[in-house]
Amino acid sequence: MQFNKQLMPLLLGIALVLPGLTQLQAAAAVDANRLINADQEPGNWLAHGRDYTEQRFSPLTQINKQTVADLGLSWSYGFDSTRGLEATPLVIDGMLYVTGSWNVVYAFDAVTGELKWQFDPQVDRGVVGPKLCCDAVNRGVAAWQGKLYTGTLDGRLIALDAETGKQLWSSQTTDNDQAYSITGAPRIVKGKVMIGNGGAEFGVRGYFSAYDADSGKMLWRFYTVPDDPAKETNPTLIEASKTWSGEWWTLGGGGTAWDSMAYDPDLDLLYVGIGNGSPWNREIRSNGEGDNLFLSSIVAVRPDTGEYVWHYQTTPGEEWDYTATQHMILADLEVKGKLRKVLMQAPKNGLFYVLDRATGEFISAENYVAVNWTDGVDPTTGRPNIKPEARYSTAGKPFLAQPSPFGGHNWQPMSFNPDTGLVYLPTREMAFPYIPDDNYEVKSLTVNLGVSLLAATMPEDPAVRKAIKAATKGRLVAWDPVAQKEAWGIDMPVPWNGGTLSTAGGLVFQGNGQGNLVAYDAANGKPLWSYHGQTGMVAPPISYRVNGEQYVAIMAGWGGAVPLVVGPLVSEALTTNTNRLLVFKLGGKATLPELKVTAKALNPPSANASAETVAEGKAIYHTYCSSCHGDGAVSGGVLPDLRYASQHTFDYWEAIVVNGLKQGNGMAAFGSVISVDQADAVKAYVIKRAHDELTAQQATQ
Structure with missing residues (x-):
């Protein structure tokens, strides 16, 4: 058989128009070369932060300052769940992959929105629900050589066939007898899947791990908190144990790596953000002593082995939930006339850090929100000067801290535009009273912080609540990381807003x-x-291009920590429980269905309980219930506002709260920790709060 030379020009043409014929044969055919050279295919969004730098900057320019006014909805997809949506979609060779609530994975045609497949890992919601501090969320998948990888709320790492959605392997990365969970997106480095976990509030020991992308076999694990010194064998952790005191290992210690990672292929360094202490109260955790490494630190390791290289601790001796798990960005910046390879982070503690990413050397830090726990960072040592009164666990009195445990910046990703040199950062101004829990004991099915959530709850006086709310706000900040100052900022009435995307078209989307x-x-x-998406948004947008046309996509669904815990502070948020994936293009003409919101009826049963019973119910509520149903029984719109519960709910209260009638919705059975009488006391408190709201509404009318 002879080769037809006349076909050669045609074949060459196909190769030029559709580069990489192997990519046409396999979905999500991502490899190291594609990730390292992501700028050569700007139409794709190959990894969580688009590429290894995690800059979340799109080089696309079709949608720009001159054309953005013509941006319209191209297509949308409605999800069944009403829990939070936090995921970053991936777009690879015309396919869009994303996760929804409860870890369901979806694959769409990125142009038409056609659903190709979906995968439900069947998380046991009744078991997992009480182990989650911050909603049934997930931040996305990773792709590698035809496979997609996702972490689940029950601690599994799962590999899927990107073409079909079929499960290829599953590895249990956590101990199911402990309150671990996974909400972060995996990262892929050199054929290894990197994954961490959450659960520090519940009393676990943090770590992150590497798994073989083909088989799911664990290759190495890096613990972020040392074990009992009598058992610890790792030289790095033996050294770290010198920064601890007491018997911290009996309480877990914390330090979970629940979100951010970045990788520099030139330096061959993996950077991992480490979380808060467990419990928060350092007096309980470590006798009020020590830096407690590697809490609230950025740790650099070798991705092949997990070998420790360097660390930088943003908050030594952390006891305010000031995690360093927030988004990290890698960039090359000119600092004092010298080009530096830097890592940038704005962790919860309110300071914006610039570090040398090769060595971990401190370069600079300044506060990007109001801060009162420190009066600055020593320019020589890089250590914050922590005010004595901020050490509430040993100072002998409460401390009203700024930022709050929700952080000046939380998980919502920031972005960096190399053209403007600015970082676009979602921030919030919020305070919190840290009051030691004098009666601390480890409890199951709830957080174990060492601070009193009952004492820290917002006052029930409407006027006081209004004043607190007025002092709480969100803000979008454009931050100059070289000058370490704000370039511009925009105040927002809701303190909980989405991550950002910056583009070569001169735009920032949020x-x-x-x-x-x-x-x-x-x-x-x-x-x-601006486009009204019919629900509050917390996820970050992305941009991609298919067939020469640029798109912007975002997961639109209200949820996360602040809406769950402090409902009174997000009353301006749009809480319709309408969850969608929204995709836009220039000239898009699609529309959303009309939004129909039914007013909630407030018709509580008679309030006949004694003041003592109500007080008991309040204490139990703020131990077991407030982290989901809100401070003072005021919901932030993710889960039901119990004040507006139906008569049916009150009639079946014992079956729901004690026996787990609604475990399928994530509402666990609490019969193992509270009695029927205690559940009735909680009901009495909720009914009392419903009558408080009814009285306030009548007074307003």
Whole structure:
């Protein structure tokens, strides 16, 4: 058989128009070369932060300051779940992959929105629900050589066939007898899947691990907190144990790596953000002593072996839930006339850090929100000067701290535009009273913090609540990391808003708690375009291109920590429980169904319980219930507001709370920790709060 030379020009043409014929044969055919050279295919969004730098900067320019006014909805997809949506979609060769609530994975045609497949890992919601501090969320998948990888709320790492959604392997990465969970997106480095976990509030020991991408076999594990010194064998952790005191290992210690990672292929360093202490109270955790490594640190390791290289601790002796798990960005910046390879992070503690990413050397740090726990960072040592009164566990009195445990910046990703040199950062101003729990004891089915949530609950006086709310706000900040100062900023009434996307078109995109996706001028913050998505948004947008057309996509669904815990502070948020994937393009003409919101009826049963019973119910509620149903029984719109519960709910209260009638919705059975009488006391407290609201509404009318 002879080769037909006349076909050669045709074959060459196909190769030029559709580069990489092997990519046409396999979905998600991502490898190291594609990830390292992601800028050569700017139409794809190959990894969590688009590429290894995690800059979340799209080089696409079709949608720009001049054309963005013509941006319209191209297609949307509605999800069944009403829990939070936090995922970053991946777009690879015309396919869009994303996770929804409860770890369901979806694959769509990125142009038409056609659902190709979905995979439900069947998380046991009744078992997992009480182990989650911050909603049934997930931040996305990773892709590698035809496979997708996702972490689940019950601690599994799962590999899927990207073409079909079929499960290829599953590895249990956590001990199911402990309150571990996974909400972060995996990262892939050199054929290894990197994954951490959460659960520090519940009393676990943190770690992150590497798994073989083909087989699911664990290759190495890095513990972030040392074990009992009598048992510890790792030289790095033996050294770290010198920064601890007491018997911290009996309480877990914390230090979970629940979100951010980044990788520098030139330096061959994997950077991992480490979380808070467990319990928060350092007096309980470590006799009030020591830096407690590697809590609230950035740790650099070798991805092949997990070998420790360097660390930088943002909050020594952390006891405010000031995690360093927030988004990290790698960039090359000119600092004092010298080009530096830097790592940038704005952790919860309110300081924006610039570090040398090769050595961990401290370069600079300044506060990006109001901060009162420190009066600055020593420029020589890089250590914050922590005020004595901030050490509430040993100072002998409560401390009203800024930022709060929700952070000046939380998990919502920031982005960096190399053209403007600015980082676009979602922030919040919020305070919190740290009051030691004098009656601390480890409890199951609840958080174990060492601070009193009952004493820290918001006052029930409406006027006081209004004043607290007025002092709480969100803000989008454009931060100059070289000058370490704000270039511009925009105040927002809701303190819980979405991550950002910056583009070569001179734009910054952000969804917000009021339900709007907004495009701002990256140079000055001027709003140029807005779309009402019918629900509060907390996820970060992405941008991609298929067949020469640029798109912007965002997961629109209200949820996360602040809406669950402090409902009174997010009353301006749009809380419709309408969850969608929204995709936009220039000239898009699609529309959303009309939003129909039914007013909630407030018709509580008679309030006949004694003041003593109500007080008992309040204490139990703020031990077991407030982390999901809100401070003072005021919901933030993710889960039901119990004050508005139906008569049916009150009639079946014992069956729901004690026996787990609604475990399928994530509402666990609490019969192992509270009695029927105690459940009735909680009901009495909720009914009392319903009558408080009814009285307030009548007074307003």
